[in-house]
Amino acid sequence: MTAHPRMSLNQATIRHADFATALRVTRQAGIPAIGAWREPVGAVGLPAAAAMLADSGLRMSSLCRGGFFTGPDTAAALDENRRAIEETAALAAAGAAGSAPVLVLVAGGLPEGDRDLAGARNRARDAVGALAEDAAAAGVVLAIEPMHPMYAADRGVISTLAQALDIAEQFPAGRVGVVVDTFHVWWDPCLGEQIRRAGLTGRIASYQVGDWITPLPPDALLARGLPGDGHVDLASVSELVEKAGYHGDVEVEIFNEDLWRADPVRVARRAAETFDGAAGVPG
Amino acid sequence: MTAHPRMSLNQATIRHADFATALRVTRQAGIPAIGAWREPVGAVGLPAAAAMLADSGLRMSSLCRGGFFTGPDTAAALDENRRAIEETAALAAAGAAGSAPVLVLVAGGLPEGDRDLAGARNRARDAVGALAEDAAAAGVVLAIEPMHPMYAADRGVISTLAQALDIAEQFPAGRVGVVVDTFHVWWDPCLGEQIRRAGLTGRIASYQVGDWITPLPPDALLARGLPGDGHVDLASVSELVEKAGYHGDVEVEIFNEDLWRADPVRVARRAAETFDGAAGVPG
Numbered sequence: 001m002t003a004h005p006r007m008s009l010n011q012a013t014i015r016h017a018d019f020a021t022a023l024r025v026t027r028q029a030g031i032p033a034i035g036a037w038r039e040p041v042g043a044v045g046l047p048a049a050a051a052m053l054a055d056s057g058l059r060m061s062s063l064c065r066g067g068f069f070t071g072p073d074t075a076a077a078l079d080e081n082r083r084a085i086e087e088t089a090a091l092a093a094a095g096a097a098g099s100a101p102v103l104v105l106v107a108g109g110l111p112e113g114d115r116d117l118a119g120a121r122n123r124a125r126d127a128v129g130a131l132a133e134d135a136a137a138a139g140v141v142l143a144i145e146p147m148h149p150m151y152a153a154d155r156g157v158i159s160t161l162a163q164a165l166d167i168a169e170q171f172p173a174g175r176v177g178v179v180v181d182t183f184h185v186w187w188d189p190c191l192g193e194q195i196r197r198a199g200l201t202g203r204i205a206s207y208q209v210g211d212w213i214t215p216l217p218p219d220a221l222l223a224r225g226l227p228g229d230g231h232v233d234l235a236s237v238s239e240l241v242e243k244a245g246y247h248g249d250v251e252v253e254i255f256n257e258d259l260w261r262a263d264p265v266r267v268a269r270r271a272a273e274t275f276d277g278a279a280g281v282p283g
Numbered sequence: 284m285t286a287h288p289r290m291s292l293n294q295a296t297i298r299h300a301d302f303a304t305a306l307r308v309t310r311q312a313g314i315p316a317i318g319a320w321r322e323p324v325g326a327v328g329l330p331a332a333a334a335m336l337a338d339s340g341l342r343m344s345s346l347c348r349g350g351f352f353t354g355p356d357t358a359a360a361l362d363e364n365r366r367a368i369e370e371t372a373a374l375a376a377a378g379a380a381g382s383a384p385v386l387v388l389v390a391g392g393l394p395e396g397d398r399d400l401a402g403a404r405n406r407a408r409d410a411v412g413a414l415a416e417d418a419a420a421a422g423v424v425l426a427i428e429p430m431h432p433m434y435a436a437d438r439g440v441i442s443t444l445a446q447a448l449d450i451a452e453q454f455p456a457g458r459v460g461v462v463v464d465t466f467h468v469w470w471d472p473c474l475g476e477q478i479r480r481a482g483l484t485g486r487i488a489s490y491q492v493g494d495w496i497t498p499l500p501p502d503a504l505l506a507r508g509l510p511g512d513g514h515v516d517l518a519s520v521s522e523l524v525e526k527a528g529y530h531g532d533v534e535v536e537i538f539n540e541d542l543w544r545a546d547p548v549r550v551a552r553r554a555a556e557t558f559d560g561a562a563g564v565p566g
Binding site: 110115116117121148149150152153154159160162163186187188189212214215216218219220230231232233 | 432446469
């Protein structure tokens, strides 16, 4: 089997697979790249994970995820993110040519009992600033991921691409960028304008495709569908991202209970098929 | 009992009460105004509903709801909205002094199988244009309600206050305005700026307070909490709205299964208490 030459399978799509399994099923589906997660990497240890990634012949398109900056212990969060930066550098170096030293950052939500959304957003910005030099020293790009506004309270206070870019542009291009995840940003009336803006300043560090399905499942965290299963005009967004100059790997990252319960071999294959059919990514 | 002098109980908060019951429990809780819904009004018929409202001594703060413009049958949607405009005028005339002839508009979602979000948004704008003169002739204000982006696919394609204002400002102030509902817009990084903008052009036609609770309940449509029960800094938003020159009634509109199951007398009382305690509305 061969999948699309720019496709990457984000490990969250096959969440319960360990790192070895994730690498294997990705290769078996003919997918040339993987979006790695820190937890399965940590479970085997970084040196072993790097060796396994090198053996797989796969590219790494990003490491998920750093961030969670908004809680009470900023120092601990920064330390954790510095470890994630080192992991990103090591894995990108171990992956096949074209691997991307990109660390995805999720801002974090409002602390318990805290209603100061603007304050939490400022803490997220300050944390990115505190990490920018560490990332630069390691050759890593910090990629700020705006999350759907329905996660603003409990997961990610950065809600729009414009907001993420407002932060990223305070730092050199190539050091701090943004993630465009269709699931999170598809609804945004300013999407086209902000993707163009991101392109002009070279800020698109990662592009992820996922669809918005209705009705929203009982656990809204798991509301994502495979490309083509929902309401998002993925081809139009992919065209915007392409025109904005992003030509890297494109991840399929789907949080979905049904997919997590299924055989990862089949999920990887199905992700590759739907990517071909509906993601609208040029070859 | 007396509630806050500017409080209005939106009927959706006591959804299963018929119109007579809704008027009675609102009065019993000392709440001076009601946000009416078309379905319970229709169940008794407009003339009877107007007479009941007049007898109650309550103000009407708005009628919910018109809109749903994005489906295949635009002509039918417009006809339905013209009826809603007439109902709004009749009820506002019957309500106590200070009643507001405001018809709340929800845009509607994407039709089945349709991924053209921009197209649906344009249809919503065109429909408002088609109704603006009817509204003017009836002395009714059309109030466009931006809905939380999590409803963009299946309920309301107008997702931000900026978008709603972009439409409203194409028409005379006092004829087309917007609804500021904290539940829908609290997350918006541009909220302060857009409320100020709405104030400058006199566009705030309705202000509704509802809180954002976590975890998001299984049915995301029912994810709203009473003032103070969630993550929204209602006092700050109320201050912005006040400074923007809106001094009308403030509705408590909560879609919540637990509230709907409870005794409406107690719900009205509890809504009045939480409004006093957490809504931050000046007297």
